[in-house]
Amino acid sequence: MPKLKIxxxxxxxxxxxYIKASLIEHHFDVVACLTIDHLxxxxxxxxxxxxxxxxxxxxxxxxxxxxxxxxDLPTVLFTKNSHKDTIRNAIDAxxxxxIVDGIDPSKLENILEISIEQFKKHKKLLGDLEETxxxxxxxxDVEKAKVLMMHLHALTEDxxxxxxxxxxxxxxxxxxxxxRRLLDAQQLLQxxxxx
Numbered sequence: 001m002p003k004l005k006i007x008x009x010x011x012x013x014x015x016x017x018y019i020k021a022s023l024i025e026h027h028f029d030v031v032a033c034l035t036i037d038h039l040x041x042x043x044x045x046x047x048x049x050x051x052x053x054x055x056x057x058x059x060x061x062x063x064x065x066x067x068x069x070x071x072d073l074p075t076v077l078f079t080k081n082s083h084k085d086t087i088r089n090a091i092d093a094x095x096x097x098x099i100v101d102g103i104d105p106s107k108l109e110n111i112l113e114i115s116i117e118q119f120k121k122h123k124k125l126l127g128d129l130e131e132t133x134x135x136x137x138x139x140x141d142v143e144k145a146k147v148l149m150m151h152l153h154a155l156t157e158d159x160x161x162x163x164x165x166x167x168x169x170x171x172x173x174x175x176x177x178x179x180r181r182l183l184d185a186q187q188l189l190q191x192x193x194x195x
Contacts, residue, residue, distance in 0.1 A: 003027060003028060003029040004028060004029065004050045004051060004109070004112055004113075004116075005029045005031045005048060005049045005050045005051075006023060006028050006029065006030050006031065006049065006050070006051055006052075006053050006112075007030075007031055007032040007034070007049040007051070007052045007053070007071070007073070008020055008023070008030055008032065008033045008034070008053050008055070009032075009034050009035070009036060009052060009053070009054050009055070009067060010033075010034075010035060010036070010054075010055040010056070011035065011036045011055070011056045011057060011058070012035070012055075012057070013035050015055065016033050016034070016035060016055070017033065019053075019055060019103055020033045022103075022105050023103075023105055023108070025105070026105035026106065026108070028105070028108070028109075031048070031049050032049065036056070036063055049071075049073060050073070050074075050112075050116060051073060051074045051075075051076060051112050051115060051116055052067055052071055052073050052074065052075040052076070053076055053078070053103070053112075054067060054075055054076065054077045054078070054095070055077075055078045055079070055103060056077065056078075056079050056081075057079065057080065057081070058079075058081060059077060059079050059081055059086055059089070059090050061089045061090070061092070061093045064077065064089075064090055064093035064094065064095055065093045065094065068093060068094035068095070069094070073119075074096040074097075074112075074115045074116045074118070074119035075094065075095050075096050076095070076096055076097045076099065076111060076112060076115045077090055077095045077097065077098050077099065078099045078101065078102065078103050079098070079099070079100060080100065080101075080102075081100070082100045087100075096115040096116075096118050096119045096122075097111060097114070097115040097118070099111065134176075137176070138174065138175070138176025138179070139176075141176055141179040141180050141183060142161070142164065142175055142176060142179045144179065144183055145160075145164055145178075145179035145180075145182045145183055146160040146161055146164065146179075147160075148182065148183065148186055149163060149164070149182070164178055164179060164182070
């Protein structure tokens with residue numbers, strides 16, 4: 001099994017160096033070792049990391065959000081801070097796992113593997129949700145476009161749908177996209193007539 005590529009981000013440089021040495025000793029591939037104040041100067045996607053290991057004494061939501069949004073990788077936070085509000089804020093900011101303990105390299109592989117799987121599952125759920133939203137939006141737009149065509153051209157609902165479908169296929173787009181184009185064109189004409 002290939003070694004996990006870890007990007008280590010810490011709020012203490014000395015501790016970061018110690019943790020990095022310990023991780024390497026336990027056969028992890030540490031592709032980056034950064035302090036929080038150097039985050040903005042670095043692009044982790046160039047390193048092909050599998051996971052971000054974030055070690056902070058005092059987790060700050062804005063730093064966590066920055067890591068999560070900037071790198072789009074599973075983010076495992078290690079801290080000694082067990083305050084409920086801090087945990088809630090970190091989870092809301094997008095950490096994949098919140099571990100109230102020091103980093104123990106002998107237990108780390110399981111934690112990281114589970115976090116990576118959780119991250120993949122979460123990404124899939126977000127993708128499924130987005131797809132469902134798009135399908136619902138398409139359905140609403142198709143219904144509006146059908147009604148518009150029925151009124152403009154005295155068509156039946158089925159005729160309006162078939163015409164939309166035929167035009168969508170000939171323009172190599174989805175029926176939802178064709179419906180939005182038709183609705184946008186109608187809106188444009190209405191606005192020009194008002195002027």
